[in-house]
Amino acid sequence: MSLFSQQEYLRYSRHIQLAQFGAAGQMRLKQARVLIVGCGGLGAPVALYLAGAGVGHISLLDADQVSITNLHRQIGFSESDIGRNKAQALAKRLRALNSDVDIQAITAMLCNENAQALIEDKQLIIDCSDRFEVRCLINQHCLASKTSWIYASAAQYSGQLALFVPGGPCYRCLFPEAPQNAMDCNAAGVLGTVPGILGTLQADQSLHYLAGQHQTASHVTMVETAPLQVQQLAIARRPDCNACGATSPHRHSTAKIQSELPMCNASTALASEFNPQLELTQEQLRAHREREPVFMLDVRSEEEHSAFNLGGLNIPLHQIGGKLDQVKQQASASIVVCYCQSGARSLDAAIALRAAGVEALSLAGGIQQLLESQH
Numbered sequence: 133m134s135l136f137s138q139q140e141y142l143r144y145s146r147h148i149q150l151a152q153f154g155a156a157g158q159m160r161l162k163q164a165r166v167l168i169v170g171c172g173g174l175g176a177p178v179a180l181y182l183a184g185a186g187v188g189h190i191s192l193l194d195a196d197q198v199s200i201t202n203l204h205r206q207i208g209f210s211e212s213d214i215g216r217n218k219a220q221a222l223a224k225r226l227r228a229l230n231s232d233v234d235i236q237a238i239t240a241m242l243c244n245e246n247a248q249a250l251i252e253d254k255q256l257i258i259d260c261s262d263r264f265e266v267r268c269l270i271n272q273h274c275l276a277s278k279t280s281w282i283y284a285s286a287a288q289y290s291g292q293l294a295l296f297v298p299g300g301p302c303y304r305c306l307f308p309e310a311p312q313n314a315m316d317c318n319a320a321g322v323l324g325t326v327p328g329i330l331g332t333l334q335a336d337q338s339l340h341y342l343a344g345q346h347q348t349a350s351h352v353t354m355v356e357t358a359p360l361q362v363q364q365l366a367i368a369r370r371p372d373c374n375a376c377g378a379t380s381p382h383r384h385s386t387a388k389i390q391s392e393l394p395m396c397n398a399s400t401a402l403a404s405e406f407n408p409q410l411e412l413t414q415e416q417l418r419a420h421r422e423r424e425p426v427f428m429l430d431v432r433s434e435e436e437h438s439a440f441n442l443g444g445l446n447i448p449l450h451q452i453g454g455k456l457d458q459v460k461q462q463a464s465a466s467i468v469v470c471y472c473q474s475g476a477r478s479l480d481a482a483i484a485l486r487a488a489g490v491e492a493l494s495l496a497g498g499i500q501q502l503l504e505s506q507h
């Protein structure tokens with residue numbers, strides 16, 4: 133009897149031939165269960181490589197929608213995915229890549245309420261969230277359930293990654309407090325390849341770990357790309373660590389998770405902070421309309437527009453770049469209010485229009501919030 137089917141043997145033959153990997157390593161991948169937290173710039177290469185490699189069970193977690201500002205680095209998506217949930221869009225891509233892999237898409241953020249259930253039955257958690265609070269939550273639950281996890285972050289031209297295993301130093305040994313100079317891609321910008329490099333390193337280290345190969349778990353690897361430089365620094369376990377230290381009140385306990393860690397609702401609110409320079413509320417829209425003419429611009433698809441709309445012109449987000457003159461002409465001197473389902477696409481549209489010299493704002497919360505507030 134063979135361990136693998138003919139198709140599996142062919143598909144994974146380059147792994148099976150590989151010294152110190154072989155059929156045993158491939159079988160471990162097939163049986164593995166992993167959770168990928170975040171499906172963006174880091175999560176895409178991680179998920180694509182793990183699915184391609186035949187990791188048997190992959191759960192993808194992300195509450196965000198794909199936006200045009202993601203496409204320069206989040207290689208799991210195409211322009212046609214704009215507006216779709218990231219976990220669902222990436223799951224579709226992975227199923228097309230490898231139909232043997234069991235893919236689960238979870239359209240939520242990791243939070244106190246769901247973390248334990250999502251983490252405890254996995255062999256490895258891969259943090260692609262790029263948020264300190266989420267990493268603290270993963271760290272706490274992985275300590276409690278003795279689960280290994282791989283952290284990575286990327287911003288501008290640099291990034292870092294580290295593997296944490298039970299008994300070794302933990303994330304809070306490395307970062308007792310939130311890093312002072314922590315930057316995320318939204319605030320500081322990022323070269324498209326940087327999360328790709330860090331995500332690929334995460335995928336690489338995940339495959340080594342899942343296949344049972346030796347891992348160095350007490351280092352953080354720092355990568356710079358301008359100029360190119362890779363460095364490893366040792367991490368020591370800190371006896372006074374507030375997560376894994378002997379005196380920590382939170383040690384190995386999920387019942388006493390620190391209050392700083394995200395609750396489900398708080399995380400959602402954080403993700404969509406209101407920007408008064410670029411957005412307006414429903415009330416502000418009403419007030420504007422009473423004072424002066426407002427030019428409404430629906431940036432959803434034609435299908436969504438025909439199902440329900442707030443009036444005005446319909447130009448899908450991905451076509452706006454080519455129709456700036458049309459918008460300028462039709463809006464004349466009126467302020468342009470862009471709207472979509474959730475306020476994400478319309479925010480991108482408002483940014484693009486402003487860059488072209490059009491006075492534009494995005495309706496915060498989109499049609500969804502407007503309709504929900506009326507029920």
Ligand SMILES: [Zn+2]
Pocket residue numbers: 301302303304305306369370373374375376377
């Ligand atoms: Zn620690």
